[in-house]
Amino acid sequence: MRFLPVLGLAGLLAAADNPVRYDKEGKLLFPDGYREWVFLSSGLGMTYGQPAGTPENPPFDNVFVNREAYRHFVKTGRWPDKTMLLLEIRSSTTHGSINKAGKFQTAARRLEAAVKDTSRFKEDGWAYFDFANTNGEFARTGTLFERTASCYGCHGKVTAVENTFVQFYPTLYPIAEKKGTLNPGFGK
Amino acid sequence: MRFLPVLGLAGLLAAADNPVRYDKEGKLLFPDGYREWVFLSSGLGMTYGQPAGTPENPPFDNVFVNREAYRHFVKTGRWPDKTMLLLEIRSSTTHGSINKAGKFQTAARRLEAAVKDTSRFKEDGWAYFDFANTNGEFARTGTLFERTASCYGCHGKVTAVENTFVQFYPTLYPIAEKKGTLNPGFGK
Numbered sequence: 401m402r403f404l405p406v407l408g409l410a411g412l413l414a415a416a417d418n419p420v421r422y423d424k425e426g427k428l429l430f431p432d433g434y435r436e437w438v439f440l441s442s443g444l445g446m447t448y449g450q451p452a453g454t455p456e457n458p459p460f461d462n463v464f465v466n467r468e469a470y471r472h473f474v475k476t477g478r479w480p481d482k483t484m485l486l487l488e489i490r491s492s493t494t495h496g497s498i499n500k501a502g503k504f505q506t507a508a509r510r511l512e513a514a515v516k517d518t519s520r521f522k523e524d525g526w527a528y529f530d531f532a533n534t535n536g537e538f539a540r541t542g543t544l545f546e547r548t549a550s551c552y553g554c555h556g557k558v559t560a561v562e563n564t565f566v567q568f569y570p571t572l573y574p575i576a577e578k579k580g581t582l583n584p585g586f587g588k
Numbered sequence: 589m590r591f592l593p594v595l596g597l598a599g600l601l602a603a604a605d606n607p608v609r610y611d612k613e614g615k616l617l618f619p620d621g622y623r624e625w626v627f628l629s630s631g632l633g634m635t636y637g638q639p640a641g642t643p644e645n646p647p648f649d650n651v652f653v654n655r656e657a658y659r660h661f662v663k664t665g666r667w668p669d670k671t672m673l674l675l676e677i678r679s680s681t682t683h684g685s686i687n688k689a690g691k692f693q694t695a696a697r698r699l700e701a702a703v704k705d706t707s708r709f710k711e712d713g714w715a716y717f718d719f720a721n722t723n724g725e726f727a728r729t730g731t732l733f734e735r736t737a738s739c740y741g742c743h744g745k746v747t748a749v750e751n752t753f754v755q756f757y758p759t760l761y762p763i764a765e766k767k768g769t770l771n772p773g774f775g776k
Contacts, residue, residue, distance in 0.1 A: 435759055436655065439627030442648065445690025458690055460630065467624065490758065497755045498746045502633025502646055504756050558686050567685045568692050570678065571623055 419466050420482040420515055427541035428513055428529040431466075434486050438470040439463070440569040444492065444503055448554065460505045462488045463569065473572060477579030479562055481525075483516040511538050514555065514564065523547070524556055526563040560586050607654050608670040608703055615729035616701055616717040622674050625652040628757040632680065632691055636742060648693045650676040651757065661760060665767030667750055669713075671704040699726050702743065702752065711735070712744055714751040748774050 419431040431437075445458025465473075469483035489510040492503040511531040518525040528551045529542030545551055560566040560583060561576045567586075576582050607619040619625075633646025653661075657671035677698040680691040699719040706713040716739045717730030733739055748754035748771060749764045755774075764770050 436626050436658070438624050439650070439652070441693045442630040442650070443687075443690055443692040444632045444648075446687055446692055447689045448686045449688065451689035454689075460632075462627070462630070464627070470624070497748075497753075498636045498742070499631075499634050499756075500637065501635045501639035501642075502631055504631040504634055505629045505758055507758065554686070560685075565685075568687075570693055570695065 417466075417468060418482050419484050420517055422520075423541055427543060428515065430531060430538065430540045430542070431484060431486060431513070434464055434488075437464040437466055437486070440465055440485070440572065443568065446568075457492045457494075457503070459509065460490045460492050460503070462490065462505075464488065474575060477561065477576045477581035479516050479564065481516060481518050485514040485564060487512045487514070507536060508538075509533060511542075513542055516562070524563065526555065528552070528555070558586075559583065605654075605656060606670050607672050608705055610708075611729055615731060616703065618719060618726065618728045618730070619654075619672060619674065619701070622652055622676075625654055625674070626658040627652055628673075628760065631756065634756075645680045645682075645691070647697065648678045648680050648691070650678065650693075652676065662763060665749065665764045665769030667704050667752065669704060669706050673702040673752060675700045675702070695724060696726075697721060699730075701730055704750070712751065714743065716740070716743070746774075747771065 419429075419434070421429040423429060440463040442460055442462045444460050445455065446461060464486045466484050469480055469485075472478070472480040472483075487510075488508055489512075490505040491507050491509055493506055494501065494503055496504065510533060513529040513531070515521075515527050515529065516525050517527070521527040528545040528549065530545060531542045532539040555563040555565075560573065561581055562583070566572050566576050566582075607617075607622070609617040611617060628651040630648055630650045632648050633643065634649060652674045654672050657668055657673075660666070660668040660671075675698075676696055677700075678693040679695050679697055681694055682689065682691055684692065698721060701717040701719070703709075703715050703717065704713050705715070709715040716733040716737065718733060719730045720727040743751040743753075748761065749769055750771070754760050754764050754770075
């Protein structure tokens with residue numbers, strides 16, 4: 401007896417909602433509406449290399465993930481296939497309105513995607529894309545970072561869950577700990 | 589000819605989704621699932637008073653709003669009745685994993701809500717609630733800040749749109765500018 405691969409209504413809705421889509425050249429289509437996705441965390445001036453002095457206005461980074469992947473992670477501690485995480489880099493400033501100290505976010509500068517797509521990225525299932533910023537407008541397609549790019553070195557080696565920096569997402573890390581899905585080498 | 593006030597399916601779904609609900613004493617029910625709401629921005633160590641020195645680990649603030657209110661704002665530049673904005677305050681640290689500089693977010697410390705409910709809050713339609721934090725767990729109901737509290741002084745006076753600090757939400761401010769919904773006195 402064979403089963404037909406029928407999606408069902410829920411499957412169809414989920415598929416329609418999934419943002420991982422490419423053009424004919426393999427570029428990633430821009431994730432419209434990503435500002436409605438689930439926010440994981442933000443940092444200010446985070447750097448993994450040795451810091452070169454103290455910048456006056458370090459950048460903020462905001463991380464978003466598509467909703468269906470987030471809900472899957474909350475249930476299982478793992479990312480489903482066709483997960484997309486976005487790293488949005490914004491400028492910061494102290495001076496504006498009634499603010500007197502600290503930093504708040506201003507213009508978006510960079511947008512990078514981490515995509516889990518195991519049928520397309522055979523090595524470890526993940527790939528990274530950059531949406532070029534031209535005068536404040538992001539490109540409609542994202543360009544794949546070649547596997548020689550430095551992102552591939554860290555993601556997968558020093559990340560808490562699969563290739564993702566869950567150690568910096570305070571609502572998800574305890575879930576991964578509880579579900580036992582931290583990478584075996586993480587923290588060692 | 590008179591029209592009956594029929595909600596329709598979309599109206600019923602929206603009403604079911606709306607998070608503004610109170611208990612019998614007028615306390616605000618905890619907004620379950622708010623981490624799936626729309627993220628507006630975050631800041632680090634923002635203060636409206638004169639800063640008292642430079643703290644080593646200033647707090648992050650994340651601002652979220654319920655989805656239907658966000659979509660209404662994107663269309664109109666205004667907040668609909670039953671809008672809820674949440675201010676989530678988290679600790680920060682530099683030291684963790686491979687991070688070498690800057691700050692990232694850790695535990696949640698405070699959760700405050702700004703609620704627009706014109707039939708309940710007659711003065712200007714808005715009120716503020718605090719969810720007490722006991723050993724890292726937020727209370728299931730939020731307590732109303734009395735109108736003598738300092739929040740009522742700033743919200744409404746130095747805010748860009750109605751009682752909200754839209755000047756600090758970089759994706760919403762340009763919408764309010766374009767729609768002409770900035771408070772008449774804002775920036776003057």
